[in-house]
Amino acid sequence: MAAEAIDRDIQMRGLSAEQREHLMVQVAKRYYEQDMTLGDLAAELGLTRWQASRLLGEARAAGIVEIRIVPRAPRAPDLESRLERRFGLREAVVVPAGEEDDERSRFDAVARAAARFIAGLGRLPLVGVSWGRTMNAVAAHLPQGWNEGAEVVLVNGAMNIRMPATRTNNTAELFARSAPGAATILPVPAILGRAATRRALEEDPTIAAILDLGRRAPVVIFGMGAMTPDSVIVQSGFVGEVEQADLARRGAVGDILGRYIDATGRAADPDLDARTIGLGLDEVGRRELSIGIAAGPGKAAVARASVRAGHVNVLVADERIALSLLDEDHP
Amino acid sequence: MAAEAIDRDIQMRGLSAEQREHLMVQVAKRYYEQDMTLGDLAAELGLTRWQASRLLGEARAAGIVEIRIVPRAPRAPDLESRLERRFGLREAVVVPAGEEDDERSRFDAVARAAARFIAGLGRLPLVGVSWGRTMNAVAAHLPQGWNEGAEVVLVNGAMNIRMPATRTNNTAELFARSAPGAATILPVPAILGRAATRRALEEDPTIAAILDLGRRAPVVIFGMGAMTPDSVIVQSGFVGEVEQADLARRGAVGDILGRYIDATGRAADPDLDARTIGLGLDEVGRRELSIGIAAGPGKAAVARASVRAGHVNVLVADERIALSLLDEDHP
C-alpha cells in the first residue's frame, strides 16, 4: 500500500444488494474488459484481492458476466470473389444463410463477420463511422482491444430528434470503448430543416474540425438503411414515413450515411441531401477503405446502388443480398 | 501421461486455419462452459497445457469467445406487487422500458430477467418447457450451471413442419446444456391434422412416457405468442396466416404451449385444441410454478388472458404489458 492507498476501504459489512451488484459489475468490467488482475483492480476499488475474487465469482454465478463461445460464421468464398470481380471491390464478406436460423441470428452473423473483418485489419489510427442498428450490432461484437488507441469519429450527425428511438448515438462510443480509444461525436442533427442551417453549422469552427477529422479518416464504416418505416432514419424522426414513401416513389432505394440514394447511387433528393450534414456521397468512395454493411431484408437495392456507384469498396452482406447483386437480370 | 494418454497427439504443425479454429472452439467451450482446467482439457484433446493456453488466448483475440458484462436490468417493484395482488400471482417480474432502448434490447432485457429469476429458484429436478423465440432467448441467458443435473422436458410437440423457420426445437436442449442436465424432447408435431392422430400418438408408450414426465414436472416455463404472422406457430407451418386471422376474428388473443386461447383463457377453437399435443390448458395452472414470459408488443392480451385464467402463477413481462394489465379500463 503506497501513500495514496488509504483513500477509501470498502467495508462490505452492511452493503445493500444493489451496491454489491454495482461492485460486481465494476470488478467484472475491469477483469474481463480491461484485463486487469484481481490484485490491481482490488487496489483501485479499495477492496482486497479476495473480496474481488469472490465478487467476481458471484458475478459469474449471477449471470452478470455472460460468456458465449461463437464459432465464427462460415463464409462463402465463391460468392465473395464473384462480387469482388464483378463490382471491383477490394473485398467482399458474405455470410451464408444458415438453414434453420431466424432473421435475427442471421443479422447477428453478419454483424459478427463485419466485426471480425474490421478487427482483422490491424491498427487503424483514425476510423470514421456512421450510426444505426447495424453499426451498433457490429460494435457489440468487436473484441476488446481490437484497435488500441484508435480515434473513432462520427461522420454524420448524431443527435436524435425523437428520443425513444433506437439507441443509436452511442455507436461511436461503443466502437471506441472496445478499441480502446477515443470517440469524437458530431453533436448536430443528421438532417436539418434548411440548407442554410447546414452551411452555418459547417462553418462553425468546432463542427468544422470534427467534419474535417471525418474527411481525413482513411477508413469509414457504415450501415445501409432500407426504405422501411422501421429504418433508423425514420425512427429518429428526421424523415417522416410519408416523406420516405414519397422518396421511394421518386426512386430512392435506401440510405447510407443519412443520405437517401437512388439506384445510380446519387442523392435521391438534392434538396434533402443539401440539408444533410456529414460526409458527402462524393467523398465516401475516395477512402482507402469504405466498408458498407448490409444485413437483413430489403437492403439489396441500396447495396447494389452503393457498390455500383463506388461508394463502398468493401461490402459485408448476407447471402441473399449477395445472390441478388450477382443476379444477371438486374441491368 | 498415464496409460491411455497416447491416443492421439495433435501435431499443430500443418493445421489449416479451419482446424485450428475448431480446436479453439473446443478449448474455449471446455474452459468456459464446462469449467475444466487447461491441463485437463489439453489432456482430453491431446494437446499440451501450453498449446491449450495459447489457443485460448487466440480464441479470445479472434472474438470466438465473447464476454459481456451486463448489469442486471432494474426491476419495477411497485408494478410487480400490484400485479401480484391484483391477479393473485405468486410472483411478478417487470422490466422497465428503458428510455432509449430499442425493441430488441427490451426483448433481451425481459429474457435476461426471466433467466435470472429462473436461475434464482435453486435446484429444480424436473422442469417442463415450451419452445419459441422467447424461450430461446431465455435459454441463451441462463448462466452455466444454473440447475445441475436437472431433467428438462418439452411439454409440447416440437417437430417443425417447415424447416427454415426460427430455430426453435432445440430450446429444451439449450436449457439442459447450461444446467447442465438432460433434455427430453417430444418428437411429434405440435398440431396434428386430426384429433384421432393425436389420441393415437398419446397412446404410444414412448410418447405417453414423455407426456407423463411433463405432467409430473412441478415447474413449467413457457413463452406467450401474439396473433401476428411472424409468431413461431405460424412460421413453423402449423397454422396458416389465414387460419390465424380467422382465429383472431373468433376471439383468440394469442397462444401458450401451442394452444390458441381467448380472452377468458379457454381454447379459442376446441377442434384445433383437440388436435394439439402436449400439456393441456386445464393442467398448466396446477403446477407449483407456472412461469409465463411475455416480451414484446402485441402480447398484452394473451398475458391478460393467461393470468386471469390462472394459467400462470408467475409472470415475467415488460413494463408496457404490465401497465396494460393494470389498466382499470379493461374489465
Added chain:
DNA sequence: GAGGTGACGTCACATTTGTGATGTCCGGAC
C-alpha cells in the same frame, strides 16, 4: 546441400487465482 527463417514444442519459473481454516465483528436472543 548449406544456410536461413519462422512456426512450433518444451520447459522452468513468475504471476495470478482459488480455497479452506481460522479469527473477528455485529446484532439479536435470552
Added chain:
DNA sequence: GTCCGGACATCACAAATGTGACGTCACCTC
C-alpha cells in the same frame, strides 16, 4: 450482560495460468 450464529476479513497454501528462453523441425532460397 452473555451467548450464539452468521457474515465477513485475513491469511497461508495449493492450484492454475502466463511468459520468455531456447531447442527443433519443416521448408524455402540460393
